[in-house]
Amino acid sequence: MSERSVIHSTIVLERSYDASPARVFAAWSDPAALQRWGSPGEGWESSIDRFEFQVGGIALSRFGPKGGESYVNETRYLDIVRDQRIVSAGGMTSGGKRLFVGLLTVEFSPEGTGCRLVMTEQGAFLDGHDQPENHQAGWSQMLDNLRVECA
Amino acid sequence: MSERSVIHSTIVLERSYDASPARVFAAWSDPAALQRWGSPGEGWESSIDRFEFQVGGIALSRFGPKGGESYVNETRYLDIVRDQRIVSAGGMTSGGKRLFVGLLTVEFSPEGTGCRLVMTEQGAFLDGHDQPENHQAGWSQMLDNLRVECA
Numbered sequence: 473m474s475e476r477s478v479i480h481s482t483i484v485l486e487r488s489y490d491a492s493p494a495r496v497f498a499a500w501s502d503p504a505a506l507q508r509w510g511s512p513g514e515g516w517e518s519s520i521d522r523f524e525f526q527v528g529g530i531a532l533s534r535f536g537p538k539g540g541e542s543y544v545n546e547t548r549y550l551d552i553v554r555d556q557r558i559v560s561a562g563g564m565t566s567g568g569k570r571l572f573v574g575l576l577t578v579e580f581s582p583e584g585t586g587c588r589l590v591m592t593e594q595g596a597f598l599d600g601h602d603q604p605e606n607h608q609a610g611w612s613q614m615l616d617n618l619r620v621e622c623a
Numbered sequence: 624m625s626e627r628s629v630i631h632s633t634i635v636l637e638r639s640y641d642a643s644p645a646r647v648f649a650a651w652s653d654p655a656a657l658q659r660w661g662s663p664g665e666g667w668e669s670s671i672d673r674f675e676f677q678v679g680g681i682a683l684s685r686f687g688p689k690g691g692e693s694y695v696n697e698t699r700y701l702d703i704v705r706d707q708r709i710v711s712a713g714g715m716t717s718g719g720k721r722l723f724v725g726l727l728t729v730e731f732s733p734e735g736t737g738c739r740l741v742m743t744e745q746g747a748f749l750d751g752h753d754q755p756e757n758h759q760a761g762w763s764q765m766l767d768n769l770r771v772e773c774a
Contacts, residue, residue, distance in 0.1 A: 476704055476707050476708055476730075478708070478710075478728055478730060478743075480633065480728065480743050480745065482631065482633065482745070548699060548712075550712070550713070550714045550721075550724040551714065551721050551724055551749065553627055556627050557627055557629070559629075559724050559747060561699075561701070561712030561713070561724070561726055562701070562712070563701045563702065570701075570702050573701040573702055573710050573712070573726065574726060575712055575724065575725060575726040575745055575747065577629055577631065577747050579627075579629060592629075592631050592747070594631065594633070594726055594745035594746075594747070595745075596710060596726065596728050596743070596745070598702065
């Protein structure tokens with residue numbers, strides 16, 4: 473048997489945006505918007521190959537540093553409440569190896585004229601291929617990108 | 624907007640079984656076995672309507688107390704390592720309401736001539752319809768049933 477391990481981790485990130493919950497929600501439900509802000513690294517390339525924004529629908533994307541290792545993310549929407557909540561679950565592979573599986577909850581609520589966003593990623597990092605610190609940094613970068621997208 | 628809430632919770636349960644990891648794993652991958660032990664309440668009824676034990680495959684089951692409220696559980700397998708690990712994600716509904724979504728990791732490892740099982744449920748409990756205590760109690764009951772199944 474090969475060496476197997478799982479590290480479970482919960483990452484919570486919060487942001488306040490100067491845009492309505494509907495506007496911020498739209499940045500997650502529109503694939504063109506998502507592709508603009510949803511890249512975790514400066515200069516990374518990404519493509520969205522499938523995008524079915526409905527409960528039970530699949531979103532499939534590829535991303536990675538230019539000329540470097542490429543990651544495939546496949547996620548399935550489990551719960552959608554318009555302008556309020558998106559929950560999805562899926563996994564990330566690279567070169568056929570499964571690195572990560574996780575459940576992602578994004579909550580949107582009004583805050584003055586803006587939006588409070590709370591993102592919770594409950595992850596299982598598989599066989600030492602990936603670390604929670606990478607996700608913490610990647611999501612932090614993306615939620616900052618999202619501020620520009622919603623400006 | 625209706626009142627929405629999410630409670631995130633991680634439940635970890637561990638058991639030692641006097642059966643090989645292959646035997647305990649089989650009790651999760653064989654639908655007939657799963658139906659024998661996988662009911663959370665004494666006298667509850669359950670049925671497995673779909674069971675595709677492969678990565679990307681769906682398992683769909685219904686269960687509930689006889690004559691009482693019925694629950695539908697739909698889960699999708701995200702990672703399977705034979706005799707070692709099963710990870711799945713999905714959700715539970717009742718009467719069309721979504722109560723819960725979660726990621727479930729089950730790890731099997733040799734312990735002497737037996738099996739050590741570690742189960743981790745990373746859950747999101749939606750809109751106050753369900754509570755982590757219910758899952759803790761339900762899984763605890765099922766993992767005890769599993770001891771009988773593997774005897």
